[in-house]
Amino acid sequence: xxxxxNNKALISLLKNIKRQVSLSRSRQELDAVISELKCFSGxxxxxxxxxxxxxxxxxxxxxLLSYWDWSQRQHFQQSTWxxxxxxxxxxxLSGITAYYPHHIMSKVSHAxxxxxxxxxxxxxxxxxxxKAIARHFQQRFSEFHRGNYSREIHELFKGSYxxxxxxxxxxxxxxxxxxxxxxxxxxxxxxxxxxxxxxxxYDHYDRYGLILPFGLLRNFAVIGFSLPGAGKATxxxxxxxxxxxxxxxxxxxxxxxxxMKPTVVVAFEELSNVxxxxxxxxxxxxxxxxxxxxxxxxxxxxxxxxxxxxxxxEALEGEQEFEKLKAALSHVHYVxxxxxxxx
Amino acid sequence: xxxxxxxxxxxxVLMIVIIAIYNAIINRANAVERxxxxxxxxxxxxxxxxxxxxxxxxxxxxxxxxxxxxxxxLRSALQGLDSGKVDTAKLEQAxxxxxxxxxxxxxxxxxYPELKASETYQKLMREITDQQENIxxxxxxxxxxxxxxxxxxxxxxxxxxxxxxxRKEKIKTFSDSQAEEGFExxxxx
Numbered sequence: 001x002x003x004x005x006n007n008k009a010l011i012s013l014l015k016n017i018k019r020q021v022s023l024s025r026s027r028q029e030l031d032a033v034i035s036e037l038k039c040f041s042g043x044x045x046x047x048x049x050x051x052x053x054x055x056x057x058x059x060x061x062x063x064l065l066s067y068w069d070w071s072q073r074q075h076f077q078q079s080t081w082x083x084x085x086x087x088x089x090x091x092x093l094s095g096i097t098a099y100y101p102h103h104i105m106s107k108v109s110h111a112x113x114x115x116x117x118x119x120x121x122x123x124x125x126x127x128x129x130x131k132a133i134a135r136h137f138q139q140r141f142s143e144f145h146r147g148n149y150s151r152e153i154h155e156l157f158k159g160s161y162x163x164x165x166x167x168x169x170x171x172x173x174x175x176x177x178x179x180x181x182x183x184x185x186x187x188x189x190x191x192x193x194x195x196x197x198x199x200x201x202y203d204h205y206d207r208y209g210l211i212l213p214f215g216l217l218r219n220f221a222v223i224g225f226s227l228p229g230a231g232k233a234t235x236x237x238x239x240x241x242x243x244x245x246x247x248x249x250x251x252x253x254x255x256x257x258x259x260m261k262p263t264v265v266v267a268f269e270e271l272s273n274v275x276x277x278x279x280x281x282x283x284x285x286x287x288x289x290x291x292x293x294x295x296x297x298x299x300x301x302x303x304x305x306x307x308x309x310x311x312x313x314e315a316l317e318g319e320q321e322f323e324k325l326k327a328a329l330s331h332v333h334y335v336x337x338x339x340x341x342x343x
Numbered sequence: 344x345x346x347x348x349x350x351x352x353x354x355x356v357l358m359i360v361i362i363a364i365y366n367a368i369i370n371r372a373n374a375v376e377r378x379x380x381x382x383x384x385x386x387x388x389x390x391x392x393x394x395x396x397x398x399x400x401x402x403x404x405x406x407x408x409x410x411x412x413x414x415x416x417l418r419s420a421l422q423g424l425d426s427g428k429v430d431t432a433k434l435e436q437a438x439x440x441x442x443x444x445x446x447x448x449x450x451x452x453x454x455y456p457e458l459k460a461s462e463t464y465q466k467l468m469r470e471i472t473d474q475q476e477n478i479x480x481x482x483x484x485x486x487x488x489x490x491x492x493x494x495x496x497x498x499x500x501x502x503x504x505x506x507x508x509x510r511k512e513k514i515k516t517f518s519d520s521q522a523e524e525g526f527e528x529x530x531x532x
Contacts, residue, residue, distance in 0.1 A: 237484075239487060239488070240371070241487050261477055265480065266484065
């Protein structure tokens, strides 16, 4: 029996919760999981003191014995090797045993808070084929023309936004792409001759973004990060700050000037303070892909764990806000209102 | 011989640095002028809105008298703006006249509930608000460019190059709380 009774029951509960969280799709399902967590009769704190003591004592004892033996003989006896091996194994085992409960506690706490945050922000996971959906997006937006080796969508959520003037449905995605490159290197062989060889290296990249029907522009882009296949900039607004970060590509200079009103320019300046490497691409079907490098748009801001039970439940019962997601969506809404002001 | 080449090398590098600084100052000055022209363009958009305003209030006699005086004053202030010359005092005047007109409109319209509720008036007010927001944003861009320009002529060694070659003077930023209030975009974080 590696664990005490309470530790064992708590680990079993956490494993069960973890499985159920991954299956939950609705608020009701998540509430049922939270109820099960609340019903646990034992302590929500692990007692791993004994394992840490064993870990420390065995580590010190093995170290001291090894040091003493080495200082006496300048080499280890066979029996010392056996003690070092046994001590090492016991140290490793006690270390893992002490660490594992805290690891699973963190993982399950995060999973619960993350799922709750997604539901609080009306985000529901979408079932999809990683490569097929990437190909589909690639046909619609230049943003997905990246990665000469592979392209995949790793996460896809559906959400809806209710603004003062506009409401729209959107998809949040996590795009992963890989570039393959051939590296040539020189080396000296066994005969002392200098030779060259080539090998393939793979660079992995991630981009994130929102896709939604925009409707107010077509073939228009504000580019803050290289956009494959985008044409040359057609228009430069008056703002130095904007021009340092973005370039504007549109069908004509007049169209770009019409869209880039001062309010829109300043809104993009503000957006670049919130998100990094931003691209705002509207395709010929008037759909928008707002892409960026930030991976924390839909990450729960809470770090509290189940072991701090009351604070944890309070965090679950409160409304979690994904501030960056909110900023990105309100930016899109703001630009919509500014572009639609044809009185 | 080496010493001469070193001296020539230093002189060439120095010359390149001076040319780069000189050009950067010119670029920043042009950016300020462009941002200023943008502010004036936005201000002059009001000339397109004023006739609609006159149309809306023409049937309301009491309304008309007070408002038309303010409209005339605003028109005159807008005419005084020159897109080729940065003059923040005149811009301030035009913004003050706009503020007075809007204040007068808001007070007087209370006596005409049917006008206040009419779609035409609401649409007009939305247009005015939108225009004021664009002016506020254009002023913000102008102020940012002015800040860039002022930094560009004040930091060392740019200050030396400016004193010897460009001879540009520091530009005052435009400060008007009413105009800034007109621009409502607030980021969420």
